[in-house]
Amino acid sequence: MLTLLVAILWALSVISAGHALLTKRDPRAALGWIVTCLAVPGVGALCYWLLGVNRIRARARELQEQGEGMHWLHVNVPPADQDVACYPKDDTSRALITLSDAVTRRPLVSGNQVDILHNGEQTYPAMLEAIRNARESIYLSSYIFVPDSLGMQFVRELITAANRGVDVRILIDAFGELYSRGRVRRHLRGTKVKVITFLPPRLLHSFYFNLRNHRKLLVIDNCLGFTGGINIRERHLVEAAQDSIRVIDIHFRLQGPVCEQLRDAFMEDWHYATKEKRTPREWPRPQTVGNACCRGISAGPNEPHEKLNWIIIGALSCAKSHIRIMTPYFIPSRAQLAAINVAALRGVRVEIILPAQNNLPFVGWAANAYLFEVLEHDARVYFHPPPFVHSKLLLIDDKYALIGSANIDPRSLRLNFEFNVEVFDQHTVAELSDHFDRSRDRSRQVTLQEVDSRPLVARLRDSFFKLFSPYL
Numbered sequence: 001m002l003t004l005l006v007a008i009l010w011a012l013s014v015i016s017a018g019h020a021l022l023t024k025r026d027p028r029a030a031l032g033w034i035v036t037c038l039a040v041p042g043v044g045a046l047c048y049w050l051l052g053v054n055r056i057r058a059r060a061r062e063l064q065e066q067g068e069g070m071h072w073l074h075v076n077v078p079p080a081d082q083d084v085a086c087y088p089k090d091d092t093s094r095a096l097i098t099l100s101d102a103v104t105r106r107p108l109v110s111g112n113q114v115d116i117l118h119n120g121e122q123t124y125p126a127m128l129e130a131i132r133n134a135r136e137s138i139y140l141s142s143y144i145f146v147p148d149s150l151g152m153q154f155v156r157e158l159i160t161a162a163n164r165g166v167d168v169r170i171l172i173d174a175f176g177e178l179y180s181r182g183r184v185r186r187h188l189r190g191t192k193v194k195v196i197t198f199l200p201p202r203l204l205h206s207f208y209f210n211l212r213n214h215r216k217l218l219v220i221d222n223c224l225g226f227t228g229g230i231n232i233r234e235r236h237l238v239e240a241a242q243d244s245i246r247v248i249d250i251h252f253r254l255q256g257p258v259c260e261q262l263r264d265a266f267m268e269d270w271h272y273a274t275k276e277k278r279t280p281r282e283w284p285r286p287q288t289v290g291n292a293c294c295r296g297i298s299a300g301p302n303e304p305h306e307k308l309n310w311i312i313i314g315a316l317s318c319a320k321s322h323i324r325i326m327t328p329y330f331i332p333s334r335a336q337l338a339a340i341n342v343a344a345l346r347g348v349r350v351e352i353i354l355p356a357q358n359n360l361p362f363v364g365w366a367a368n369a370y371l372f373e374v375l376e377h378d379a380r381v382y383f384h385p386p387p388f389v390h391s392k393l394l395l396i397d398d399k400y401a402l403i404g405s406a407n408i409d410p411r412s413l414r415l416n417f418e419f420n421v422e423v424f425d426q427h428t429v430a431e432l433s434d435h436f437d438r439s440r441d442r443s444r445q446v447t448l449q450e451v452d453s454r455p456l457v458a459r460l461r462d463s464f465f466k467l468f469s470p471y472l
Helices: 002-023 027-039 043-052 056-066 091-103 119-132 149-163 184-188 206-210 259-274 307-318 334-345 361-375 410-415 426-441 448-452 456-466
Strands: 109-118 137-142 167-173 194-198 217-220 224-228 250-255 292-299 322-326 349-355 380-384 393-396 400-404 418-424 444-446
Touching (some): 091 418, 109 426, 119 250, 137 259, 184 194, 224 400, 307 393, 322 426, 334 349, 334 361, 349 361, 349 426, 361 380, 361 456
Parallel strands (some): 137 167, 167 194, 349 380
Antiparallel strands (some): 109 250, 217 224, 292 418, 322 393, 380 444, 393 400
């Protein structure tokens, strides 16, 4: 019996090692799991199947297909005609557009207007006004929707809109809902507002914890949209909130054909979460209102590629004069670090603004462990003083902006459901560059000497949390 048991354990270990050899893209990870499986027969194989196999992508695709949230996989849609106005002559823009055409599933469309909204003081009044003026539909997706005094303003306006016949749908992430003691859903019970949570927790599906809908979308009548990094909570009201909880952020109001792409992203999530079948519907057509060329990018574990990661690396590689990065969480991949450093070495001015005090200290500590890798190649890093800056921006030269909900960290780029918009418009990029430069002027530049001279205890702490970078 003992001989048979040993033989079974070795067989499981060899099979597990072979699976790691065939499926792991990173040779270091493959080698580590092969050694673990063979060095500790049975136990190593058990650890591999519990911890080493990524079921998230496959399960996320399966779940979303059940709700027909991935309709593009089943419909033979002919490629969209190229919008001639969106294909400029300069090499930088052409290269970026070609990349996005290849890895995304939505066309770049012209005729859009992008309005930049700073903090809750500008964002919330604009959103509430849009809700009041809605005629046919209001689709709202928020990672966090707190029923504080601000949130209750939204609740009242949404109920009023539903009572006058507007199709009002609200999608809230189940994990993000835990950020508040109260649940906004309780205030919407018995009303005509349709509300659903995205991936509510289930006892037998603990991996749901890692699948979060981090998108912030508001789409009005298919013609007006809002997206960015701002959730619905009082702490985004910078002038009113207390210093200890204030959050500086940026949001965007979009008008034009790109709003159809925001609506499409919302409906994919809605049909997945509700298991409703998609039905044909005539939507009002957005009018051409501006000069910006935009493309909506849905990213998440249900998608076939890590498209945001590819687009970020491509954008960094295309830069000729200036790269501006603003993100609250900076845990770059090795490929992103290489692209940043190569850009700096070929003479591109690389500037990165991070919060001096992170609202998630362990993420800030892990980020500190990466800083020397960009500073030693002449990238410039700045710490923005409190309040906490939650803004997410990637600006390339004076031509390109990537805006939306994603951070530069593994969770955003591999696990979360995110929505970003790429913008080709010199006016918008210039305005965002001015905002970035003003933020940089208020910030403190970090030097390589400062990073290297941290106390040993701090360096050990930061390096320890860096080990958990893939899960932060």
